[in-house]
Amino acid sequence: MKEINDLNLPEDLKYTKDHEWAKLSDGVITIGINDYAQDQLGEIVFVELPETGDTFEKDDEFGSVESVKAVSEIYMPVAGEITEINEGLEDAPELVNESCYDDGWIIKVKPDDMSQFEALLDKGAYIDMLKG
């Protein structure tokens, strides 16, 4: 497993304590799991996705990521409605390992309250949290 210093954590993303990342563009937030989470889980074999149109509160569980012998729930960084899901993950869950910030994104959300997004951790704060 990777050391904290070896993790790929882009500067332009927001992070959660549960190791999701979130990125805002054109009023829509794209969400996935970050390099730390995919590395901890190992080879991902399945991503359980919500349905488009589902609505969730902040911190609700909206899906899960599975390796052969572990399951990890994924939580909403912000409240909102699911506008798109990454259907490519159904046949290729390994995208989360190979490209967790690009092809391995998980959902897109129309947020209810933009301030929740603003309040997420930036890279520095997230790393501090990892270091405990």
Added chain:
Amino acid sequence: MRYLPHTKEDIESMLKVTGHSNLDDLFNCISDDLKTDKSIDIPEILSEWELNAHMEEIASLNIACKDYKCFMGAGSYDHYIPAIIPYLISRSEFMTAYTPYQPEVSQGTLQGIYEFQTMITELLGMDVATASHYDCGTALSEAALIALRKHKKSSQIAVSSLVHPNHRQIMQTYLKPAGYEIVEIPYTKDGLTDIDALKGMDNIAGICVQSPNFFGNIEDLKAFKTVSDDKKILFITSFTEALAYGLLKNPGSLGADIVAGEGQSLGIAKSFGGPGLGLLAGTKKQMRNLPGRLIGKTLDTNGDEGYVLTLATREQHIRREKASSNICSNNGLNAMTAAMYLATAGKIGIREIAQQNHDKAVCLKTTLEKAGFESVFDKPFFNEFVLKAPAGFEQKRAALINEKCIFAGVKLEPFYPEFKQHYLFCATETISKADIDQLAKEVQ
């Protein structure tokens, strides 16, 4: 004791290594107040031949002698078990192995169960079958829970009143503590589930129908599928007689989303009701919702094909309190038995045996009607049907059991109090024309 290999010298030398002076000291970590001062109150040890005599004496208290004739079904069926099946299933490599957690030394179990899954999906017309469940009733309960969890807005599930009454009771046990409720679908005077009754049921999470139903009649499953599609809920079917699907259209082709069934008919002894074989199958969409083990095909490091337990993240040992089921051990050896039976019967055999079951049952029904029994339902059936018995039959039935070891039907009244003097009869391939004629003569 012949199962305990330790000699006195072994024990002494082992105790030296562990640092104890005698066997009792091994339990010094348990304080005396936790130890029992009462001995175990069980009979004196028996030698193997004393045990044989004792067991035969108890076994003979059951009326199930060699020339016993069984006209009973209702969830447990008398079918011929080919000699090769007990022979093969007794191989200790199958019988004395654990769950195949180490696939490299479990390929026998794994390929065997993979073949079982395949043949069950073929028999039922479904995409996925699990490696087995305890029995039909528990499998059906799990199926109902899948529907209820999916359809979160509803806490009710509609269950045909012609689903085996014992299965409905199990469902009740499973569903009640979680706050779920069963709504019964009544039956019509034809002995079929009353599909019209579903019209008023707006807040249900699924529909469960057994076919052939408890009265033996074949249900129009396709019509129920239409209703469940309209309501956008899951359609669950069940069955107690697996051989019926050697002849009948399978539930998958009629639209079932989940099928729960009893596989005891597939080469498994009745054994006073257990262990049987719970079958659980679903469409591809239900794959990850089905509880219990699944075997999948993969490759080894040399690129050779092999089999492993897969999709284990659904199960309790990984998901713990979040698992949808707590099942761990299933009825694996009986699944293997059923696979052996299906391979032995094959496409030709299963059809011929199923057809003969139907033929014998029709012959039994007409013969008994001639002997004074009344037909109750006039609907197609597989190998079971209900008749109203003439007065005085109950006494004759008891005498037949005691004197000739013939069991003439299952009394319906304990299951459906409105059916006094009615009996559920069954005929399988083990019943000959002569047996049928003899029964008719005895009860006339």
Added chain:
Amino acid sequence: MNRHPGTSGLIFNEPNLWEKSRRGRCAISLPKADVDRVELDQNLTEEAPELPQLSELDVVRHYTRLSQWNFGVDSGMYPLGSCTMKYNPKTNEVQAARQGFAAAHPLAGDEYSQGALKLMYNLEQYLGSITGFDAVTLQPAAGAHGELAGMLMIHAFHAKKGKQRSKIIIPDTAHGTNPASASLCGYESINIKSGKNGILEPEDVAAVMDEDTAGIMVTNPNTLGLFESNIKEIADIVHSKGGLVYGDGANMNAIMGIVKPGEIGIDVLHLNLHKTFSTPHGGGGPGSGPVAVGKILEPFLPVPRIVKELDSYRFVVNRPDTIGRIHTFYGHFSIMVRAYSYILSMGAKGLTDASKLAVLNANYIKESLKGTLNLPYDMPCMHECVFNDAIQKENHITTMDMAKRLLDYGFHPPTVYFPLVIEGSFMVEPTETESKEDIDQFIDAVKAIAKEAKQDPETLKNAPFLTKVTRLDEVAAARKPCLRG
């Protein structure tokens, strides 16, 4: 004698059934048609299912070859922790196959099923005496099913008192079935950690036990192979808040004749006949999971119950407080016959000796392998001992590598990566039926593997070499599931 049993022999390839199939073959003896053929309405029928078409020898050879790829207790030592892979006596099979048992129809009627009822009644009494409880049900079909039955009784008990509770305490060493069973009753699992000695500390239980907690689920001995010696204090704490103590009896094989769970504060306990009472595991079942209870839970037992009146037996279903029915008929009767046969073959002394020798074997292995493998809890164990791979990690060798290498040496590996509280656990349960020579061979094999871990780690990483297949790609199996042929 020092040679390990593992070797390579001729292993046959064998395709899937359908690859062997040839149209027109049939392996079953078909009865002659002695009644008229009656065709069902064509709308109801369809072509027969595409089952394979084989001759009888095709089938026999297929399953004989498959069986040869399997490892069973009869093949060799199977020290799978918490699974009690003891010898399965062959006389048990003979008894279960008797016509009077095997051919008995479950709805024959009590009057005509006195043998079955008598055997079940007696077995309930024997299990009650072994565990120190007042009443036993034999209906649960497996250990997890027994857990569910037990938890449903606890649930019904609280419901009857008028106030349902919402939580249940579960230690971190518990089997996964415990929290899963509790969840089915709607209870939220409150996980607590074992103390530094690997057992529960009363104060940790007291800290979470309240009047909204239904009780606690305790496995004793626990899955670290340690006896929960604070069990009485813990039970007192739970009882004082109106809760009940569920005992997971998976590890009963350690304490027969020594401790009766019913006497030390446990209210309900399930047993696994396929562990402690020698019935075969069958590659994953069918098992049987009887549940024993004290007087307070007796009214809640599943129906039907068996009652004895003079010398006859009958089923009773009308019991107002019962949790209901949990099995279509009466549970796994033929498994009960085997367990009954085992108990009568052992007698009270034999059962007690079995537990003592199971504990002796485990402690002997623990002492002999201590130092070769890391032993996180170095204290007297019960019937199993738990090591891990901390020493071998230095050479990047894991528990999994050692487990796979053991296969080449002719042993089934121990339970690995459970319990979860120890990283890389390697959990050995030899059972009493293994002889000193076999255990010594196992110890030698583990020592040889530990040596290989230092000198030739690559070999371990690629093991096994002598099995039908090598390590399988479980990731591919899960990513693209292929569940039928």
